[in-house]
Amino acid sequence: MIILLAVLVAGGLVWLVRSRDTRARRAHADTAWAPTRPFEGRTIPEAEIAEGRIAVSGLTKHYQDIKAVDNLSFAVEPGRVTGFLGPNGAGKTTTLRMLLGLVTPTAGTATIGGVRYADLDQPARRVGGVLEASAAHKGRTGRDHLRIICRATGVPLARADEVLEVAGLAAAGNRKFGGYSLGMRQRLGVAAALIGDPQVLVLDEPANGLDPDGIRWMRDLLRGLAAGGRTVLVSSHQLAEVEQLADDLIIIAAGQLAAQGSVASVVDSISHGGRTLVRTPDVAKLTAALDCDAVVTPAGTGEVYVTGADAAAIGDAAQRAGIAIHQLVTQRPDLEDAFLELTKGKAAIR
Amino acid sequence: MTLLGSPALGQAPRTGAGLVRQARAEIMKIRTTNTWWLFLTGVVVFTALALWTNGVSQHYVLHPQLSTMHAAEKAQAIAQAAQARTPAGVAAIATSMMTSGQFSGVLFAMLIAVLAVTNEFAHQTATATFLACPRRTRVILAKLVAAVLFAALFWLASTVIDAVVTPLFLHAQHVSISLTSWIVVRSVLLNLLAFVMWAIFGLGLGTLIPGQIVAVITGLASYLVGYAAVEIIFNLIYLVYRHGWILGAPVIAPAVATRVMITPGRAFAHAPPQWAGLAVMIGYAVVFGAIGVVLTKRRDVT
Numbered sequence: 001m002i003i004l005l006a007v008l009v010a011g012g013l014v015w016l017v018r019s020r021d022t023r024a025r026r027a028h029a030d031t032a033w034a035p036t037r038p039f040e041g042r043t044i045p046e047a048e049i050a051e052g053r054i055a056v057s058g059l060t061k062h063y064q065d066i067k068a069v070d071n072l073s074f075a076v077e078p079g080r081v082t083g084f085l086g087p088n089g090a091g092k093t094t095t096l097r098m099l100l101g102l103v104t105p106t107a108g109t110a111t112i113g114g115v116r117y118a119d120l121d122q123p124a125r126r127v128g129g130v131l132e133a134s135a136a137h138k139g140r141t142g143r144d145h146l147r148i149i150c151r152a153t154g155v156p157l158a159r160a161d162e163v164l165e166v167a168g169l170a171a172a173g174n175r176k177f178g179g180y181s182l183g184m185r186q187r188l189g190v191a192a193a194l195i196g197d198p199q200v201l202v203l204d205e206p207a208n209g210l211d212p213d214g215i216r217w218m219r220d221l222l223r224g225l226a227a228g229g230r231t232v233l234v235s236s237h238q239l240a241e242v243e244q245l246a247d248d249l250i251i252i253a254a255g256q257l258a259a260q261g262s263v264a265s266v267v268d269s270i271s272h273g274g275r276t277l278v279r280t281p282d283v284a285k286l287t288a289a290l291d292c293d294a295v296v297t298p299a300g301t302g303e304v305y306v307t308g309a310d311a312a313a314i315g316d317a318a319q320r321a322g323i324a325i326h327q328l329v330t331q332r333p334d335l336e337d338a339f340l341e342l343t344k345g346k347a348a349i350r
Numbered sequence: 351m352t353l354l355g356s357p358a359l360g361q362a363p364r365t366g367a368g369l370v371r372q373a374r375a376e377i378m379k380i381r382t383t384n385t386w387w388l389f390l391t392g393v394v395v396f397t398a399l400a401l402w403t404n405g406v407s408q409h410y411v412l413h414p415q416l417s418t419m420h421a422a423e424k425a426q427a428i429a430q431a432a433q434a435r436t437p438a439g440v441a442a443i444a445t446s447m448m449t450s451g452q453f454s455g456v457l458f459a460m461l462i463a464v465l466a467v468t469n470e471f472a473h474q475t476a477t478a479t480f481l482a483c484p485r486r487t488r489v490i491l492a493k494l495v496a497a498v499l500f501a502a503l504f505w506l507a508s509t510v511i512d513a514v515v516t517p518l519f520l521h522a523q524h525v526s527i528s529l530t531s532w533i534v535v536r537s538v539l540l541n542l543l544a545f546v547m548w549a550i551f552g553l554g555l556g557t558l559i560p561g562q563i564v565a566v567i568t569g570l571a572s573y574l575v576g577y578a579a580v581e582i583i584f585n586l587i588y589l590v591y592r593h594g595w596i597l598g599a600p601v602i603a604p605a606v607a608t609r610v611m612i613t614p615g616r617a618f619a620h621a622p623p624q625w626a627g628l629a630v631m632i633g634y635a636v637v638f639g640a641i642g643v644v645l646t647k648r649r650d651v652t
Contacts, residue, residue: 093652101484102477102651118484129481137383137473144382145478152375152482159358192478197359 051113051126052078052199052231054099058108061094061255068094070255071108076233076248078199081226083246083263084235087343091255092235093131096204100129112200124153128193130203135189138178142169142188145177146195153196160195167191168217182209190221200231207241219245243335251339253346259338267338275307276314279327289321290314302326372483372492376466380496385465389458390507397451397508401515404450408434408443412523440520440527445537447516448529449612451508452541456608457573459501459545460552464565466493467556467642476651486646490639494553501549505542512538533614540612543628547611548573550635551604557642560649577605598622607631 054076061069069091076082086092097103099110101117112120112127120126136145146160164173167187172180180188186209193201201222207215222245226232236242242249249266251259259266280286283304287296294309306314311330318325380386411434414427433439467490470476483489513529520526527534552569559565580603588596597620600606610617610627617627 097650097652100481102480104648104650120484123484124482129477131477131481132474135474135477137379137469137475139383139385140379141382144378148375148378148382149478149482151378152372152479154371156358159356162356162358197356 052229053114054110054112054200054202054231054233055114056095056099056108056110059095059098059105059110060107061091061098061103062106067255069098069105072252072255072257073108074250074257074260076231076250078231079226079229080247081222081232081234081245082248082250083242084233084250084252085237085239085242085339086235086252086258087346088237090252090343090346092252093204095252096129096131096202096233096235099202100127100131102131122154122196124149124198125155125196126198127200127202128196128198130186130189130193130201130206132189132204136177136185139176141174141176142180142184142191143173145188146173146192149192149195155195163191163194166194166221183211183214186210186218187214190218198230201225201233203232203234205235205237207236207238215241239335239339249335251342253343256346258342258346263335266342267333267335270333270338270341274330274332275305276309276311277303277327277329277331278306278314278325279303280318280323280325282323285321286314286318286323289317289323291317305331368483368485369488369491369495372488373495375482376489376492376496377499379469380462380466380500386462386500389462390504393451393455393458393504393507394511396454397511400450400453401447401512401519404447405515405519408447408519409523412443412525435525437527440525441531441533443525444516444520444527444529444534447519448509448512448534448538449541450512450515452544452612455504455508456544456548457570459497459504460548460555460569460573461566462500462504463493463497463549463552464556464569465562466497467553468560468562468565471560472562480651487643490553490557490643490646494550494639497549497553498546501545502542505545509538509541536614537612540614544608544612547608547628547631547635548604551631551638554635554638554642557646558638572604574605576603579603580606594620601626601630604631604634607634 056075057073059069059072060067072091072095084092084096094103095110098105099112099117101123109116117123117127136142143160143164146163147157150157150159161170161173164170167190169184169187169191172184177185177188186206190203190206193203203222206218210218219241222232222234226247234242234245243263246263249259249261249263250257251266259269261269277299278286279302281302283296283298283302286304290296290306290309290313294314295307297305297307299305309317311328315325315328411430414424414431416424416427419427434443470479479489480486483492517529529535555569555572556565559568580600584596584600587599601610601622606617607627607630610621611624611631612627613621614624616623
């Protein structure tokens with residue numbers, strides 16, 4: 001009886017303290033950020049560049065009868081931001097977790113500078129990982145969360161304050177994690193990854209939940225790190241953001257590699273070379289005026305997409321036929337087109 | 351200050367050996383949330399409660415209310431009081447008072463150890479932990495160190511209160527015994543052993559069952575219900591097979607094993623010797639811990 005009472009009393013106390021904290025924190029959770037500092041790079045010696053290369057080879061992970069990752073191979077070079085893309089359930093998170101030794105591969109290897117993460121001498125000093133938005137104890141302050149990682153990594157506790165500053169969280173360091181907004185949680189995750197000043201950064205969906213200011217901060221930070229010679233591998237759903245951020249792309253679908261290369265080469269690799277949007281009051285006449293190679297598809301009232309003829313050819317044909325053209329826009333394929341084509345038919349929930 | 355030119359990192363690139371570093375990190379984890387001091391408060395409150403109930407009942411043994419009793423009861427009570435006033439009787443009172451709060455304190459020690467492991471999964475901090483230290487066995491060992499230290503802290507808090515109250519109580523009851531006599535000190539040290547063993551048991555349980563609620567309930571059940579359950583089961587078996595050792599066999603339940611371990615001599619009729627209780631507790635810790643470490647090493651952290 002006494003013990004049951006004890007448990008009840010203890011539970012009640014925990015609940016009281018938690019709920020009070022949460023309310024208090026929520027009240028000022030979203031106060032202004034400390035302004036972020038512009039990044040200052042440095043030149044990384046050659047030896048460190050070799051250490052920063054990520055190599056994934058034949059990586060495979062089976063969950064019961066689902067092949068989450070299927071014989072995946074790619075390489076990530078230092079000094080560049082590499083975007084890691086794929087539809088939901090394509091195996092991005094599983095791949096990154098295998099790279100960081102959190103999930104055991106069924107087959108294949110994932111190494112950093114030729115060594116598995118778990119075999120690195122001081123892994124947190126070499127590689128920084130940002131994997132989950134909510135990966136801290138809700139009742140612990142952000143600063144304490146970082147100080148614990150400092151302890152485990154063997155760096156001085158003062159480093160926690162340095163990375164809080166870098167992440168723009170200095171003002172929120174002494175607040176409990178439970179009161180952090182999603183954006184603040186992402187910043188704390190990045191701060192944690194930077195504790196060991198690593199050569200390699202691996203980030204899973206770091207832009208989730210960030211406001212425009214936060215997205216710009218993240219972009220500047222990652223670009224700055226890559227400019228300083230670091231390896232940055234970042235998975236994302238936000239194609240427009242990746243297009244601005246990344247130098248290289250790795251696209252996977254259904255656990256397999258769909259494309260790899262520089263952003264330009266991936267976008268250019270897809271089959272359709274672009275199309276032209278034409279707005280005209282007389283669609284039928286224009287269609288007749290174009291030569292037979294051109295394919296016209298309706299795009300809306302008085303608008304068509306034309307493929308197989310460039311803007312100049314369309315304009316010339318219209319002039320010859322005496323058709324008015326109100327708008328003539330060349331549309332190059334963008335990353336979204338490339339992504340959708342490369343992952344077509346493989347994006348279904350498995 | 352820039353991201354890369356870090357005064358802190360430049361100052362001291364590496365401190366301490368791996369396990370020491372991780373153990374300090376694990377202690378910090380417990381220290382930086384509310385749980386530990388809430389539990390410590392619980393230990394203090396329940397030690398005080400236990401001292402009070404214990405003191406009252408000891409008082410009535412030493413000073414029976416004879417006027418309210420029948421003749422038969424009276425004789426029994428007088429005999430009991432006389433027995434309690436012998437040196438052995440006073441020693442028993444002193445040891446009982448000096449280990450007041452054990453019942454609840456041990457429970458808190460077990461729970462903090464269970465939480466040390468299961469919190470990592472409940473709050474998804476396992477990712478951060480295993481990124482900082484991919485050697486998972488080392489993480490478990492570090493948690494063991496931290497849990498044992500906090501169990502010892504709980505024991506210390508409980509014992510300090512006991513050590514303040516017990517002399518006052520004994521003085522007020524007009525009986526005396528030196529609290530530094532071996533018989534008392536031994537009980538206090540065995541009490542520490544009980545706290546520590548249950549922390550280790552809890553840690554093993556937590557690594558074996560990562561689901562926080564399931565692990566806590568299993569721990570509470572093995573501590574509270576386990577005692578009565580095995581006693582009933584083995585008494586039923588004894589009714590069929592009349593072997594004396596069957597009545598001693600309940601020692602396989604952790605709660606019974608603890609009682610056997612901390613009771614000098616025989617804890618109950620047919621009870622196995624003291625070391626058997628300790629062996630059972632160590633057995634649980636080693637088996638749970640070993641299975642837990644293997645599972646933890648294999649487990650995918652997602």
